[in-house]
Amino acid sequence: MKHKALANLYFKELTQEVIPFWEKYSIDQEYGGFFSCIDAEHKVFDTDKFVWLQARQVWMFATLYDGLEKKRSWLKMAQSGSDFLEKNGHDGSFHWFFSLQRDGQPLVVPYNIFSYTFACMAMGKMHRITGEEKYKTAVEQTLKKITERSDQPKGRWDKLYPNTRGLKNFALPMILCNLYNELGDLVGADEKELRMQDCVNEIFDLFWNEERGVILENVSPDGAFSDTFDGRLVNPGHGLEAMWFIMDLGVQLNRKDWIDRAVKMALSIVKKGWDEEHEGIFYFLDADGHPPQQLEWDQKLWWVHLEAMICFLKGYQLTSSKACWEWFEKIHQYTWSHFRDPKRGGEWFGYLNRSGEVLLHLKGGKWKGCFHVPRALYQLYDISKKL
Numbered sequence: 001m002k003h004k005a006l007a008n009l010y011f012k013e014l015t016q017e018v019i020p021f022w023e024k025y026s027i028d029q030e031y032g033g034f035f036s037c038i039d040a041e042h043k044v045f046d047t048d049k050f051v052w053l054q055a056r057q058v059w060m061f062a063t064l065y066d067g068l069e070k071k072r073s074w075l076k077m078a079q080s081g082s083d084f085l086e087k088n089g090h091d092g093s094f095h096w097f098f099s100l101q102r103d104g105q106p107l108v109v110p111y112n113i114f115s116y117t118f119a120c121m122a123m124g125k126m127h128r129i130t131g132e133e134k135y136k137t138a139v140e141q142t143l144k145k146i147t148e149r150s151d152q153p154k155g156r157w158d159k160l161y162p163n164t165r166g167l168k169n170f171a172l173p174m175i176l177c178n179l180y181n182e183l184g185d186l187v188g189a190d191e192k193e194l195r196m197q198d199c200v201n202e203i204f205d206l207f208w209n210e211e212r213g214v215i216l217e218n219v220s221p222d223g224a225f226s227d228t229f230d231g232r233l234v235n236p237g238h239g240l241e242a243m244w245f246i247m248d249l250g251v252q253l254n255r256k257d258w259i260d261r262a263v264k265m266a267l268s269i270v271k272k273g274w275d276e277e278h279e280g281i282f283y284f285l286d287a288d289g290h291p292p293q294q295l296e297w298d299q300k301l302w303w304v305h306l307e308a309m310i311c312f313l314k315g316y317q318l319t320s321s322k323a324c325w326e327w328f329e330k331i332h333q334y335t336w337s338h339f340r341d342p343k344r345g346g347e348w349f350g351y352l353n354r355s356g357e358v359l360l361h362l363k364g365g366k367w368k369g370c371f372h373v374p375r376a377l378y379q380l381y382d383i384s385k386k387l
Helices: 003-025 051-067 072-088 113-130 133-148 171-182 189-207 236-252 256-273 302-319 322-338 372-386
Strands: 037-039 044-046 106-108 362-364
Touching (some): 003 372, 051 072, 051 113, 072 133, 113 133, 113 171, 171 189, 171 236, 189 236, 236 256, 236 302, 302 372
Antiparallel strands (some): 037 044, 037 362
8 A cells, every 4th residue: 555545544543533533432421531431333331441542542532632633622621631640630739540430539549650741741741731830740759769769660460479579660760761752842852762772772672572572671780691481571562662752762863773673582582473374463471482371372462453553664664665564464464354343433452362263342441441443543643743
């Protein structure tokens, strides 16, 4: 498919199907904020509100307003969600809860650092489009909490017995790569560059396992391989998402070496993660080929494939790699034909079994909200347009 046709395809899907779905079905007119648990019939099936999904939706609508079109309805949507988060999302000291009841009452304690990172991202984008000082304060205070917890992300809620197998997890440096890039001038230029370099070096030097050709989800603090269930765990989607984050940082900091290395790593990750028998990318793998402990290891998830599409289209854009283009086309065909809902349209399905059949007939839930599908469509439209 030609680049212009791709751009048109993604733009149409974003603006005529996916975003209208969230505008129509997710708004809580009574209490504010958003519903995320929406089934295949487009009915809300649970009213709990998950702070990181609330924040992701705020960020998404603010991003569309900032970068695609100054639609008043998108700004209103973002402000409604940010108002709900400001009032209910944290304890008054910017410790962000994991989940809330529909009316905003806290439900689950602020154990999950990703409530913090996505709240920070949302408030940063709100500051960008409104200039309001309260959002800057929220970013500063939340970043401080993230930094304080970076060595022990779960804080006092960590279940690990002290001074035993202390593994370092990949998810936080991966997210911080993107977060610092997103925050713009809310972080000083020198500090921002230092933080970005630290995150990228950590990924390259600690989590990338050259021998196995994968990024490990957990490593010893010094980067040593841990021959355990957790130490052998591989999530190909995380690795591919991180690679396009690093490509973006490479562009911003003029680090072609980062871009080239990210492309090389992405090609290795996808080769290891691709299901040769049924197609699609596995959710989890064991780095040494042992049976994974995750029972859902062979499922095919929406976000994994969408992040892979961004990664390889961006890799092609920046390096003209033929291999990137071939992988992009292959994953595009699988993703477009399996995750979209041909009957009702709107938001996409999220969970397939190994053979590619829809496993959970929902459009949103506890872990799936207004984020990966629209963000990917927006990214893919933007890249295709530039190509």
